[in-house]
Amino acid sequence: MREESTIYAPATAPGRSGLAVVRLSGPDAGHALRLLTGREAPPPRKIVRRSINDPITGESLDQGMVAWFPAPGSFTGEAVAELYLHGGRAVLAAVLAALAKLPNLKLAEPGEFTRRAFLNGRLDLTEVEGLADLVAAETEAQRRQAIRQLEGALGALYGGWSESLTAALARLEAAIDFPDEDLPADLIVSVAEQVAPVASAIAQHLADGHRGERLREGLSVAILGPPNAGKSSLFNALSQREAAIVSPHEGTTRDVLEVALDLRGYPVLLADTAGLRRTRNEIEAEGVRRAERRAEGADLRVFVLDAERAWEQLPSLLNLKKDRDLVLVNKIDLLAGRPLPDLGLPFLPVSVRSGTGLNDLVERIAEIAAQTMDSLGSPALTRARHRAALEEAAAALGRSVTARDPELLAEDLRLAVRALGRITGRVDVEDLLERIFLEFCIGK
Numbered sequence: 001m002r003e004e005s006t007i008y009a010p011a012t013a014p015g016r017s018g019l020a021v022v023r024l025s026g027p028d029a030g031h032a033l034r035l036l037t038g039r040e041a042p043p044p045r046k047i048v049r050r051s052i053n054d055p056i057t058g059e060s061l062d063q064g065m066v067a068w069f070p071a072p073g074s075f076t077g078e079a080v081a082e083l084y085l086h087g088g089r090a091v092l093a094a095v096l097a098a099l100a101k102l103p104n105l106k107l108a109e110p111g112e113f114t115r116r117a118f119l120n121g122r123l124d125l126t127e128v129e130g131l132a133d134l135v136a137a138e139t140e141a142q143r144r145q146a147i148r149q150l151e152g153a154l155g156a157l158y159g160g161w162s163e164s165l166t167a168a169l170a171r172l173e174a175a176i177d178f179p180d181e182d183l184p185a186d187l188i189v190s191v192a193e194q195v196a197p198v199a200s201a202i203a204q205h206l207a208d209g210h211r212g213e214r215l216r217e218g219l220s221v222a223i224l225g226p227p228n229a230g231k232s233s234l235f236n237a238l239s240q241r242e243a244a245i246v247s248p249h250e251g252t253t254r255d256v257l258e259v260a261l262d263l264r265g266y267p268v269l270l271a272d273t274a275g276l277r278r279t280r281n282e283i284e285a286e287g288v289r290r291a292e293r294r295a296e297g298a299d300l301r302v303f304v305l306d307a308e309r310a311w312e313q314l315p316s317l318l319n320l321k322k323d324r325d326l327v328l329v330n331k332i333d334l335l336a337g338r339p340l341p342d343l344g345l346p347f348l349p350v351s352v353r354s355g356t357g358l359n360d361l362v363e364r365i366a367e368i369a370a371q372t373m374d375s376l377g378s379p380a381l382t383r384a385r386h387r388a389a390l391e392e393a394a395a396a397l398g399r400s401v402t403a404r405d406p407e408l409l410a411e412d413l414r415l416a417v418r419a420l421g422r423i424t425g426r427v428d429v430e431d432l433l434e435r436i437f438l439e440f441c442i443g444k
């Protein structure tokens with residue numbers, strides 16, 4: 001795939017900073033670099049000091065550094081030049097304006113460098129997505145998952161399955177295309193045996209409780225409970241800012257408030273909700289409905305009760321799932337030596353006011369996040385796009401189990417291979433042809 005145009009764009013975020021990086025990619029990148037510096041390109045992959053000048057007027061714009069990556073040894077696989085400038089707005093603006101004056105150069109579209117890298121076979125689609133996730137990663141666990149995907153772990157997993165299926169398919173294709181050749185009579189059985197482990201690996205990969213997708217999106221945690229239990233106080237304490245209004249009046253919170261947290265490296269979307277109670281106030285009633293809706297969609301529900309009224313508040317624990325939901329008894333500072341209530345269910349005693357028990361709570365939520373998101377061993381499925389394609393592959397393989405006719409079996413395998421190929425963006429027929437002739441040495 002050859003691109004005619006040369007693209008350029010800042011690779012760093014706008015604003016005042018130590019450095020700003022501008023990247024150029026395409027056939028004219030080297031020419032542009034020579035025009036900007038008034039000198040030959042430096043040796044490949046060496047960062048050297050150069051003055052950066054306006055190519056038309058010769059005016060000096062910045063004293064920077066440049067690097068030169070001839071094709072194909074670059075991120076995009078094309079000729080690439082990089083300019084390391086002083087990170088001021090005016091410097092960047094002047095250099096971008098100078099580049100705009102050069103013919104055949106155009107400002108890159110979002111993602112265009114990566115798109116070129118994909119088209120030139122430098123990255124497969126899962127690696128492209130891993131790169132996007134890495135740049136977007138806000139927590140340590142997200143970073144780990146993204147770098148693993150960028151380094152090709154997911155692509156290799158899917159590629160391996162695709163390869164096994166392609167090998168099986170190649171044997172079948174040969175039987176179909178050359179029916180006069182001597183082929184093993186039990187071909188269908190042996191192909192099915194080859195396909196079965198792939199089918200079960202895909203099924204297992206799909207049945208992962210959406211951990212990879214959850215890790216990208218964050219664990220959704222809803223704080224719920226009766227009015228005045230201290231939900232908003234807890235929300236503020238965990239998010240370490242006064243995001244929610246706290247007051248001694250019941251029914252203070254109406255809207256669902258949300259904050260993204262990093263709990264021990266795991267992303268959590270924490271929601272504060274209206275106190276659950278029957279009310280004639282229309283606005284508060286809408287708040288309660290929203291709270292209930294959020295409770296339904298949450299991965300984890302944290303119920304907050306008031307230590308002095310915990311007994312009477314027990315009915316507010318909407319169909320509590322004991323193995324999953326957390327119950328907090330808040331305001332234990334008010335008990336002043338009196339024993340904790342015996343509620344007949346496990347709970348965490350806390351005082352948001354004094355901070356008692358909050359560490360244990362964070363620990364507990366982080367533990368649940370880890371259980372929900374960590375993928376032990378094999379890399380995790382991270383996107384709905386992958387899931388849809390894998391489900392398609394699994395369905396085709398499911399059908400193939402019962403196929404008795406080589407043509408139908410081959411068609412199912414072909415569909416499965418194509419579905420897997422869509423995930424990595426590499427569906428090659430060449431591959432299949434090559435295998436057919438390689439494995440059978442048919443000599444025709």
Ligand SMILES: Nc1nc2c(ncn2[C@@H]2O[C@H](COP(=O)(O)OP(=O)(O)OP(=O)(O)O)[C@@H](O)[C@H]2O)c(=O)[nH]1
Binds near residue numbers: 228249253332
């Ligand atoms: N003594 C004591 N008071 C607390 C504690 N946590 C919260 N409060 C007080 O309890 C009252 C209600 O707190 P909020 O955080 O507004 O309670 P809420 O559950 O969000 O209330 P609604 O939004 O109205 O449902 C406020 O006066 C808080 O200062 C605590 O640990 N100890």
Ligand SMILES: [K+]
Binds near residue numbers: 227246248249251253
């Ligand atoms: K309140």
Ligand SMILES: [Mg+2]
Binds near residue numbers: 245274
């Ligand atoms: Mg509140």
